[in-house]
Amino acid sequence: FFFILWHRRTRLMPETFNDTTRLSYGISRPVPQFWYDKPQLWFAMIEAYFNRSRIKVEETKYEFILSVLDDKLAREVEDIIINPPEDEPYTKLKTELIRRLSLSQDQKIQRLIQQEELGDRKPSQFLRHLRSLAGPVLDDNILRSIWLQRLPTHTQQILRAHPTMRIDDLAVIADSISEVTLTPVIASTTDHDNALTKLIKQVKDLSKKVAGLTVGNKYQHNSRYNTNPARSRGRSSSRRRSFSRSRPFHKMC
Numbered sequence: 001f002f003f004i005l006w007h008r009r010t011r012l013m014p015e016t017f018n019d020t021t022r023l024s025y026g027i028s029r030p031v032p033q034f035w036y037d038k039p040q041l042w043f044a045m046i047e048a049y050f051n052r053s054r055i056k057v058e059e060t061k062y063e064f065i066l067s068v069l070d071d072k073l074a075r076e077v078e079d080i081i082i083n084p085p086e087d088e089p090y091t092k093l094k095t096e097l098i099r100r101l102s103l104s105q106d107q108k109i110q111r112l113i114q115q116e117e118l119g120d121r122k123p124s125q126f127l128r129h130l131r132s133l134a135g136p137v138l139d140d141n142i143l144r145s146i147w148l149q150r151l152p153t154h155t156q157q158i159l160r161a162h163p164t165m166r167i168d169d170l171a172v173i174a175d176s177i178s179e180v181t182l183t184p185v186i187a188s189t190t191d192h193d194n195a196l197t198k199l200i201k202q203v204k205d206l207s208k209k210v211a212g213l214t215v216g217n218k219y220q221h222n223s224r225y226n227t228n229p230a231r232s233r234g235r236s237s238s239r240r241r242s243f244s245r246s247r248p249f250h251k252m253c
Contacts, residue, residue, distance in 0.1 A: 108138075124175050
């Protein structure tokens with residue numbers, strides 16, 4: 001009798017049983033705690049674990065997600081937990097968690113303006129962090145302004161001298177400035193100032209080179225225009241005719 005009952009259960013639910021086994025033993029790495037500020041990224045990582053363990057059943061995924069939710073997250077989706085969807089429970093749970101925890105675009109911009117600080121990050125890392133929070137819809141000029149305002153004053157002064165430079169190029173320069181200003185305390189003040197002065201000079205030289213390339217391109221364009229053979233012959237002929245008219249004729253004896 002027990003053998004028959006066991007056989008019927010495994011025949012009726014073989015896929016769910018196998019998936020549960022894989023879930024218990026197939027995932028070797030610890031599952032990361034839920035990321036409140038990046039719910040979509042967290043689910044992408046969890047689904048990578050599912051794929052590696054060949055877990056495909058919606059109910060199994062749903063039960064696993066419930067097992068890792070903390071109290072705060074459980075309250076966010078209390079209605080779904082109490083009344084689980086009959087179809088695609090995992091997909092609907094995932095969709096609702098992402099929707100309810102994700103900030104609106106206005107909230108993201110307000111967070112960028114009011115809360116985000118450079119901290120101990122490199123300027124380029126901070127720029128990537130701001131981009132990640134803002135998403136692709138935020139204008140680069142607004143992002144540039146917010147990013148610059150969070151940098152140290154002396155870094156801002158150097159970077160604001162290059163209003164047309166790409167923000168990613170500015171980030172590279174800002175990283176270099178940061179490396180100079182974070183030199184060990186044992187370095188002398190004179191060495192520190194010299195290094196900063198040298199860096200400022202390098203930035204100015206780079207700007208001059210860019211400006212020189214622009215002027216050089218214009219000069220080459222004008223030179224090609226002026227050295228056109230047809231135009232040169234035309235100007236030479238005009239000068240010869242003008243010269244011959246200006247010379248007096250001498251009578252022959």
